[in-house]
Amino acid sequence: MNKTEDRVVWVAKDDAMKDQTINGIHHITAIAGSTQKNVRFYTEILGLRLVKRTINFDSPDTWHLYYGDETGSPASVITFFPFRGVTRGKTGNRSLSNTLYSVGDSSLEFWMSRLKTYQVEYRGPFARFDEKYITFEDFDGLQIELVANSMDKRTGWRTPGIPAKHSIKGFFSAVLSYGSAEKTLDFLINQLEHQVLEQTPERIRLFSGDNKPGNYIDLLSRPSVPGHTPGSGQVHHLAFQVPDEQKQEAFKQKLEQNGVFTSRVMDRQYFKSIYFREPGGVLFELATSGPGFLKDESLENLGTALKLPPWLETDRQSIEANLDAF
Numbered sequence: 626m627n628k629t630e631d632r633v634v635w636v637a638k639d640d641a642m643k644d645q646t647i648n649g650i651h652h653i654t655a656i657a658g659s660t661q662k663n664v665r666f667y668t669e670i671l672g673l674r675l676v677k678r679t680i681n682f683d684s685p686d687t688w689h690l691y692y693g694d695e696t697g698s699p700a701s702v703i704t705f706f707p708f709r710g711v712t713r714g715k716t717g718n719r720s721l722s723n724t725l726y727s728v729g730d731s732s733l734e735f736w737m738s739r740l741k742t743y744q745v746e747y748r749g750p751f752a753r754f755d756e757k758y759i760t761f762e763d764f765d766g767l768q769i770e771l772v773a774n775s776m777d778k779r780t781g782w783r784t785p786g787i788p789a790k791h792s793i794k795g796f797f798s799a800v801l802s803y804g805s806a807e808k809t810l811d812f813l814i815n816q817l818e819h820q821v822l823e824q825t826p827e828r829i830r831l832f833s834g835d836n837k838p839g840n841y842i843d844l845l846s847r848p849s850v851p852g853h854t855p856g857s858g859q860v861h862h863l864a865f866q867v868p869d870e871q872k873q874e875a876f877k878q879k880l881e882q883n884g885v886f887t888s889r890v891m892d893r894q895y896f897k898s899i900y901f902r903e904p905g906g907v908l909f910e911l912a913t914s915g916p917g918f919l920k921d922e923s924l925e926n927l928g929t930a931l932k933l934p935p936w937l938e939t940d941r942q943s944i945e946a947n948l949d950a951f
């Protein structure tokens with residue numbers, strides 16, 4: 626292999642692409658305990674659409690459930706592996722500690738009353754930068770915030786009991802917490818095309834692609850907070866969106882040239898993925914925008930049937946028999 630030539634090709638590609646090849650969050654994946662409670666929380670209470678029911682390709686007796694907007698657009702999708710009997714994790718540093726969803730600027734009252742109805746304890750509203758927000762946890766302790774803002778033009782999924790103007794629009798930001806966020810800040814800026822938007826002594830907000838909800842990452846520096854403990858209620862990884870496989874490959878080469886070990890490209894059916902650990906310890910993924918969740922189901926039937934990748938289709942019967950009903 627001609628290394629010089631490889632490098633020339635890479636530089637040419639890099640120049641041609643220039644910025645804007647990472648376009649915000651693609652999805653967030655977390656660990657859950659009870660499947661039933663997980664489904665209830667995200668569909669019934671938060672009003673997200675279950676857009677795909679498949680399994681953990683690396684552990685076929687475990688569901689992989691995807692919740693998002695009508696089509697499961699990038700930056701709307703949270704996914705869960707409900708592991709039977711998993712112990713509850715503990716929130717802390719070196720993790721994606723808070724998942725922030727975006728709602729309309731007059732929607733917090735509605736959500737406070739809805740959470741009360743479902744006996745989900747919340748705190749707030751609080752103020753930060755130019756936004757108001759409330760915080761609460763899902764049934765496994767995953768830390769969620771609803772951030773009210775007027776700049777988000779996305780529409781959420783329609784669920785009985787949630788007027789369209791109050792529905793969750795998708796992610797606002799993901800909060801990554803560390804003792805010191807310095808190395809991750811450098812990594813996001815220099816390897817993953819992020820720019821700093823605003824900051825306080827404790828929090829730095831960055832964005833990739835356009836400056837809009839769904840494209841934000843908040844970095845927290847909390848020197849006195851211990852590291853998190855993995856388990857249910859904890860995030861497993863954070864995926865950023867890249868437009869296509871070519872750009873994904875360009876990132877893979879760039880990361881490897883800079884000494885970051887990256888996984889091979891994995892076929893996740895609805896997107897292609899590479900994984901790597903950022904210097905602060907959180908697992909990152911770069912996922913392609915397509916083909917998306919309409920690949921194997923119609924819009925109206927999204928999320929209604931167990932979908933398996935072709936290589937597991939022959940085991941369908943035994944796989945189905947081992948999954949928790951919900």
Ligand code: ZN
Binds near residue numbers: 910
């Ligand atoms: Zn993922």
